[in-house]
Amino acid sequence: MTDITVLSRGLSVPKGFGDASLVAAPPGAIRLLGGIPAPEALPVEDFGRASAALWEDRPAAVAGLQYSQTPGFAALRSWIAAREGVDPRRIVITNGGMHGLSLAVLTVVERGATVAVDDPVFPLFLRALEVSTTATLPVPVVGDGFDVEYLAARLAAGERIAAAYTVPDFHNPSQVTLPADKRRALVELAERYGFYVIADNPYRELRFAGEDQGHAVFNDSDRAIHVNTFTKTLGPGWRLGWLVLPEHLVDPVVRLRNRGDSHSPTVTQTIVENLVTQDGWFDGVVKAANDLYRERAQVLVDALHEELPGAFGTQVPEGGLFLWPRLRDDSLDAAALYERAAAAGVVYQQGAHFAASPQQESARHLRFAFGDRTPDELREAARRLAQAFHGA
């Protein structure tokens, strides 16, 4: 008998993170689980108007229901390319960020090759990586992100990698942003040693404080793949994102996509293209969302200080959807705390799920996703968390 096989053989069974977001929390629990946009931030009325426009024009609707080009709709790619500052030919529309990561991995990671990854890491990237390899070089994510010097030292010592994966803006889970000079240094390493930087940037638009550290450094290098998505701004349900590819990777990625689902749905591309190409529309959506997230981040930080003074080391986020507080009491059992918190009616992601190595530091953190919770819910979440602490 032929064994079942190939890419699907040996893929790990999902556990912990990545499924907790979909698992039923205790009834009434406040969920600080997923990096998903606030319901209030989704421009549903605009989606409705653009959808109606699509179906009202029958000849256009019919034409729009046929097959389309693999790289995606031209006007959508042009709009993205203008924002990215690149030629539209280098944009390939994907079915969201995970799909972009998957295409990137399948295009530049040889079977069994080693890939440097954030530690702590977005766990679903390790899953995406499994189709090519499970060999990783965990690189500590420090106070200002991916430790480029650590990687440089390992490379200088002879280690070789096919790619380096990091979330440069508002890191998942650790909320930090990679400074401009470290971005430059990372890309220079990639160019020197011949690996690819996979820059996973879903939170980039969600800056509500501080200074943009720039992304041209990724878009200008032949050794960087810049992965982005509409998931955190327009909603995961669209399953629409894009890759900014070096010129020489465009054809390989398109050929690979030709062997997959051919192209993203025309229905979703039509609606999103219609909206984003309206002058100022997308910036307006993002600004309204960031006003919400700025407030929510501050409310959560303040509530934790008030309800649990001294319990956490926290940093007010400059953007994104995550707070990554560190437990100050090293004797506290983080797993037991999680159980008590769930019983008290608040659920979050345990830091241990994000460790890319046996290091114990991640387990001392909690990941709170604040974006889709109201200020009142965030305050109540902090109160319930305090109950969990006091039950310790």
Next chain:
Amino acid sequence: MTDITVLSRGLSVPKGFGDASLVAAPPGAIRLLGGIPAPEALPVEDFGRASAALWEDRPAAVAGLQYSQTPGFAALRSWIAAREGVDPRRIVITNGGMHGLSLAVLTVVERGATVAVDDPVFPLFLRALEVSTTATLPVPVVGDGFDVEYLAARLAAGERIAAAYTVPDFHNPSQVTLPADKRRALVELAERYGFYVIADNPYRELRFAGEDQGHAVFNDSDRAIHVNTFTKTLGPGWRLGWLVLPEHLVDPVVRLRNRGDSHSPTVTQTIVENLVTQDGWFDGVVKAANDLYRERAQVLVDALHEELPGAFGTQVPEGGLFLWPRLRDDSLDAAALYERAAAAGVVYQQGAHFAASPQQESARHLRFAFGDRTPDELREAARRLAQAFHGA
């Protein structure tokens, strides 16, 4: 430098078929190119109503824009499962038929393994297959489809395959249907020799004459993957299809999909689920479409007889979107005929593009896709084709 790599390495550059459908035909040419539904058969008004319903209910719309489960929407899977006569757990929603083929190949075809394929074959399957292998065993498609006895003889002689690929209903390109007894025999071979049947069935609903040869034989076997799609009924632009999987392949396929684009868009699933779960809606759409296709098939056959008596061996289709006439004059240069036809204002797919082996038989055929052309266009196409013949 790391080479670019892995799945995307060595993928062929698309040529001929599969791109001709998207290439600009000469201005004014009648296009008999693609297996796509008639514009008149697409229920655009219903799509508009279901879209409006989605966006009108804001809480539901917002919930529907979040992440969802990888196998697809529950009610959509249940509706499909009821039609297929299987447990809903065995249905995985895909982004259309090509995506289903791709997931099937990546799940059951070892790298470098041999796969038996229709000859002539749907060329995009060979492309999907390239991510795992280029080793094929071409199996002649004869008057009643895939030659199961030929395959049986090769297997008896010691040849081993990972899978056998065929289009059982209204074969692409050759329009024939595999009879019930040959389906049974093929599945029995798969069970005896331990390979998988990949039954690619996009045209199955489009029967307008003759007897259904049944699909339970595929759905009842642990050795068959049944690939289907809404592409030919509701339109390619939805990029929605499904796999009927043997129980033991459900988890491997879901794990693989987890590493790809996670799930099909909720927006498209919501709209299609809303419609197909309305009692009788889908059957009504299919019946109206088949009334069109029955007429168009007959018009084309009649017009060819009238304009070019004796030029072709033709068979009136019982369903699907293709006519696969054979040139009677073996001395006629089929490639030169195509050039003259294009110059006369009619384009089609040349049979040679579908050959899976060096056999010359396919090149003696033409593939006319009649589904999206009106009767008047089909009659005019036959007249232009007659000009091309007379210019020979």
